[in-house]
Amino acid sequence: MTEVRCDIAFTLNGAPVALNIGGHENIVDVLKRLGLSGARESCGQGLCGCCTVIIDGVAESGCLTLAQLVDGRSVQTIEGLDADGALSPVQQAFIDAGALQCGFCAPGFVLMSHQLLAANPDPSEAEIRDYLSGNLCRCATYPEIIKAVRLAASRMRAAQAA
Amino acid sequence: MNEIRSISAKQVGRDVPRLESRQKVTGRAEYTHNITLPGMLYAKLCRSTVAHGRILSIDVSAARDLPGVHAVYTGETIRTLIAEPYFGPAFHDQPILAIGKVHFVGEPIAVVLAADPYVAAEAAQMIVAEYEELPAVFDEVEAMTSAAIVHETLKPAGTFADLKHLSGKSNTNVALDYQLRRGDTDAAFAAAEHVFEHEFHTQQVMHTPLEPMVSIAEPGDNCLTIYTASQSPSFVCTEIARLFGWRENQVRVKVPYLGGGFGAKLYIKLEALVAAAAMLARRPVKLSLTMEEQFYTITKHASTFRIKSAVNKDGRITARRCEIFWNGGAFADIGPRVTQKSGFTSPGPYDIDNVSVDSYALYTNRPPAGALRGFGIPQLVWAYESHTDLLARGIGMDAVEFRRRNLLREGRPQATGTLMHDAAIIEVLDKTAELMNWTAPFERGEGVIRRGRAIAIGFKAVVAPTTSGAIVNLSADGSAALYMSTVDMGQGSDTAMAQIVAETLGLVAERVKVVHPDTDVTPYDMATLGSRSTFHMGNAVKLASLHALEQLGAMAREVGLPEGTNYEIRDIFLKKYGMQAGNIIGVGSYVPPYTSPQKGTGLSDNVTPFWMVGAAGVELSVDTETGHVTIDRLINVADVGRPLNPAIVATQLSGAAMMQLGFTLFENMDLDHGQVTNASLADYKIPGMHDLPTVMDNVIVDNNQQNGPYGAKGVGETATFGVSPAIANAIEDAVGVRLTSLPLTPESVLRGIRALRGEKLEG
Ligand code: FES
Numbered sequence: 073m074t075e076v077r078c079d080i081a082f083t084l085n086g087a088p089v090a091l092n093i094g095g096h097e098n099i100v101d102v103l104k105r106l107g108l109s110g111a112r113e114s115c116g117q118g119l120c121g122c123c124t125v126i127i128d129g130v131a132e133s134g135c136l137t138l139a140q141l142v143d144g145r146s147v148q149t150i151e152g153l154d155a156d157g158a159l160s161p162v163q164q165a166f167i168d169a170g171a172l173q174c175g176f177c178a179p180g181f182v183l184m185s186h187q188l189l190a191a192n193p194d195p196s197e198a199e200i201r202d203y204l205s206g207n208l209c210r211c212a213t214y215p216e217i218i219k220a221v222r223l224a225a226s227r228m229r230a231a232q233a234a
Numbered sequence: 235m236n237e238i239r240s241i242s243a244k245q246v247g248r249d250v251p252r253l254e255s256r257q258k259v260t261g262r263a264e265y266t267h268n269i270t271l272p273g274m275l276y277a278k279l280c281r282s283t284v285a286h287g288r289i290l291s292i293d294v295s296a297a298r299d300l301p302g303v304h305a306v307y308t309g310e311t312i313r314t315l316i317a318e319p320y321f322g323p324a325f326h327d328q329p330i331l332a333i334g335k336v337h338f339v340g341e342p343i344a345v346v347l348a349a350d351p352y353v354a355a356e357a358a359q360m361i362v363a364e365y366e367e368l369p370a371v372f373d374e375v376e377a378m379t380s381a382a383i384v385h386e387t388l389k390p391a392g393t394f395a396d397l398k399h400l401s402g403k404s405n406t407n408v409a410l411d412y413q414l415r416r417g418d419t420d421a422a423f424a425a426a427e428h429v430f431e432h433e434f435h436t437q438q439v440m441h442t443p444l445e446p447m448v449s450i451a452e453p454g455d456n457c458l459t460i461y462t463a464s465q466s467p468s469f470v471c472t473e474i475a476r477l478f479g480w481r482e483n484q485v486r487v488k489v490p491y492l493g494g495g496f497g498a499k500l501y502i503k504l505e506a507l508v509a510a511a512a513m514l515a516r517r518p519v520k521l522s523l524t525m526e527e528q529f530y531t532i533t534k535h536a537s538t539f540r541i542k543s544a545v546n547k548d549g550r551i552t553a554r555r556c557e558i559f560w561n562g563g564a565f566a567d568i569g570p571r572v573t574q575k576s577g578f579t580s581p582g583p584y585d586i587d588n589v590s591v592d593s594y595a596l597y598t599n600r601p602p603a604g605a606l607r608g609f610g611i612p613q614l615v616w617a618y619e620s621h622t623d624l625l626a627r628g629i630g631m632d633a634v635e636f637r638r639r640n641l642l643r644e645g646r647p648q649a650t651g652t653l654m655h656d657a658a659i660i661e662v663l664d665k666t667a668e669l670m671n672w673t674a675p676f677e678r679g680e681g682v683i684r685r686g687r688a689i690a691i692g693f694k695a696v697v698a699p700t701t702s703g704a705i706v707n708l709s710a711d712g713s714a715a716l717y718m719s720t721v722d723m724g725q726g727s728d729t730a731m732a733q734i735v736a737e738t739l740g741l742v743a744e745r746v747k748v749v750h751p752d753t754d755v756t757p758y759d760m761a762t763l764g765s766r767s768t769f770h771m772g773n774a775v776k777l778a779s780l781h782a783l784e785q786l787g788a789m790a791r792e793v794g795l796p797e798g799t800n801y802e803i804r805d806i807f808l809k810k811y812g813m814q815a816g817n818i819i820g821v822g823s824y825v826p827p828y829t830s831p832q833k834g835t836g837l838s839d840n841v842t843p844f845w846m847v848g849a850a851g852v853e854l855s856v857d858t859e860t861g862h863v864t865i866d867r868l869i870n871v872a873d874v875g876r877p878l879n880p881a882i883v884a885t886q887l888s889g890a891a892m893m894q895l896g897f898t899l900f901e902n903m904d905l906d907h908g909q910v911t912n913a914s915l916a917d918y919k920i921p922g923m924h925d926l927p928t929v930m931d932n933v934i935v936d937n938n939q940q941n942g943p944y945g946a947k948g949v950g951e952t953a954t955f956g957v958s959p960a961i962a963n964a965i966e967d968a969v970g971v972r973l974t975s976l977p978l979t980p981e982s983v984l985r986g987i988r989a990l991r992g993e994k995l996e997g
């Protein structure tokens with residue numbers, strides 16, 4: 073393998089990081105090296121959402137994102153959501169609705185649910201199904217995930233109104 | 235007042251959220267997938283490209299010369315370490331790396347180790363193998379008589395008494411021929427009013443846990459630590475020790491959370507390879523399969539089931555003959571157990587006097603098959619419940635009424651002769667019919683959309699006999715830790731077992747610590763499989779908790795506290811030790827009574843400690859122009875005994891039903907001369923959000939499993955049973971098309987509709 077290495081610098085969950093990476097490495101590889109395992113590779117083809125990361129506000133499949141491409145950009149991962157020690161309303165709703173079994177898919181679903189609720193604070197069940205249809209859960213926790221998103225949405229709207 | 239109980243809230247039967255919920259929603263839960271050890275090498279495999287062939291040569295020179303490659307090993311290298319490097323739970327038929335010949339496309343033939351996984355992957359591509367191709371067999375029925383023989387001689391592992399007679403057998407692909415004989419089927423068929431005979435097929439599918447299979451071995455001085463995504467740490471320990479000729483205490487197996495298992499991660503899979511590679515390299519070795527590679531590792535049996543029944547004029551089934559062929563692929567894995575343990579339930583949950591069963595485990599040149607959420611039961615229920623609907627139709631009787639007339643009732647003998655106890659079969663049927671409003675008229679659709687509905691009911695005997703052990707450590711501050719080798723792969727076992735500890739000791743479930751499987755620390759458990767943990771481990775955990783409680787009572791008496799004291803646990807310790815010190819260790823071990831079936835007849839008066847019962851009710855719409863099926867409503871009804879955690883039980887039911895929905899409607903491994911051509915989630919579709927039925931209900935009937943911990947029994951597989959046949963039966967109800975092969979694709983529905991109309995499909 074002809075090894076091309078490069079230096080990159082980006083913002084990770086609000087803090088600057090700089091490191092030297094292999095040209096072939098994807099962002100999941102790099103996050104793993106940084107001790108973050110919430111974004112995880114499963115299908116490796118952009119089909120399951122287990123590797124979801126938010127890059128400049130947009131949800132991306134980490135397994136398809138070469139790490140060099142995040143140079144100079146802002147990356148958010150699941151680990152950023154409870155940085156202050158408190159769970160996000162979506163995370164709390166996932167727990168309360170029992171929206172996880174093995175949990176391998178959970179970070180991806182939680183991040184996507186955040187994206188959904190940011191764009192649409194009161195999604196219908198059909199809208200939830202549509203928005204989350206790119207994430208797979210082999211344990212098929214789908215009914216509970218839908219419930220969790222609705223619960224989070226109503227709590228967030230209530231908090232907004234208060 | 236109960237002695238030392240300070241908690242009045244019931245711990246069992248409460249919806250305790252999964253103990254590890256927070257770790258999972260924050261992405262911090264520990265999986266083997268995440269583990270990196272200092273100095274670790276990554277392994278990548280080179281795999282066979284032919285389905286059956288003699289290995290002429292394996293050229294690893296280019297791979298070995300690639301900069302960054304640490305080592306390349308083949309089967310011959312492994313042999314320098316282990317003289318007989320064959321493993322497996324039922325047969326020692328699986329080489330760590332191929333030796334002499336390959337048995338399927340995808341069989342590992344060489345492994346590359348490198349510090350950079352990308353280098354290892356590139357080097358693995360550079361390995362060149364030459365084969366002399368041999369005739370191959372892929373179909374399970376052909377394998378019965380084929381000239382192509384997958385394994386020259388059979389090598390049963392010796393652990394199962396009923397496989398011993400196969401030792402040294404050659405020139406056969408039959409890895410087990412199981413029989414059950416009860417009554418006189420020939421006479422019953424000869425005297426029958428009606429005789430019906432059908433054949434059903436299931437396809438090969440894969441578990442696809444989202445955490446792909448992964449194992450790490452860390453070598454020590456004449457010892458090994460294995461970190462693995464395994465459902466059976468105790469078995470891994472035993473089997474690795476056997477391979478190396480070691481004592482069990484030289485092997486330590488640790489298992490954190492699993493990112494899904496479903497049977498894929500059972501017994502021994504990648505562990506032997508990483509163990510051997512780590513010993514050879516003297517470095518930790520990690521092997522992480524890709525999603526694609528999982529399809530070459532373990533799958534669910536394809537099957538053919540020929541079923542024949544005699545029915546008298548009152549609508550009673552008087553005889554049933556079952557012939558089942560299980561496509562086990564290239565290695566037996568646990569297939570022979572599936573063949574027998576599921577085989578004896580193949581006549582279904584019906585009270586039939588004359589039964590004969592022949593169930594065959596077959597080797598073929600396909601990727602190996604093992605257990606997948608049901609241990610063969612979903613394949614059987616698919617056939618016998620499709621067949622049962624056809625019987626009802628054939629004699630013009632209502633499908634629910636026909637079943638009600640024939641179902642096994644409390645105290646009646648099942649086909650093996652074992653009397654049925656605590657199996658709420660009738661209750662499950664009646665509940666399903668009630669929820670479906672069965673006796674009310676049904677909206678049948680109009681125009682191109684036609685609607686249909688149906689039910690199906692199945693049962694399972696938990697595998698027996700198996701053992702579980704547990705330790706409860708009660709600390710001086712009154713907190714408790716549970717040590718057990720049950721693996722939490724998403725089913726919620728940590729939480730349910732903590733509830734049992736809490737209930738028994740008067741604690742709060744959320745505060746019980748569950749120590750994860752570590753064979754240096756946690757006691758033996760047969761495995762986390764077949765819905766056995768709630769019952770077996772649950773009983774062991776309850777016994778361990780009672781043992782701790784008994785010692786606490788003795789301690790209270792010793793320090794002069796009255797019988798029935800409501801002193802806090804910590805105060806009893808304080809009185810005894812004068813400070814916060816000491817602990818109480820409660821131990822429990824459970825193995826239920828069991829009677830081995832008689833050879834030849836398969837009869838036994840105690841074949842299983844409990845039965846699981848599950849039914850599905852389906853309402854669906856068929857688009858007669860496209861063949862597309864929409865599941866309008868899926869009702870899953872189950873007998874789970876008394877649920878320990880109703881919310882988790884409901885999730886287990888809906889998850890199992892959804893998984894089976896995928897196996898019913900679309901999942902299918904496409905094979906071309908033994909090569910899987912859709913081994914990725916791009917081409918092999920699993921259920922997503924949009925595949926959810928419009929309405930899904932999960933309902934538990936009221937029951938008490940008397941020998942279960944707090945009345946509970948297993949649940950993980952129950953909702954898989956009825957789904958496939960209920961959908962096929964409902965399709966016939968809607969459009970008159972009877973499908974006998976899974977999956978029930980729009981194409982097969984449309985072909986059926988066109989055939990009924992006498993129209994041809996182009997192409
Ligand atoms: S691993 Fe990236 S989408 Fe599946």
Ligand code: FES
Pocket residue numbers: 172173174175176177178208209210211212213444493494724
């Ligand atoms: S919870 Fe297991 S994959 Fe979603």
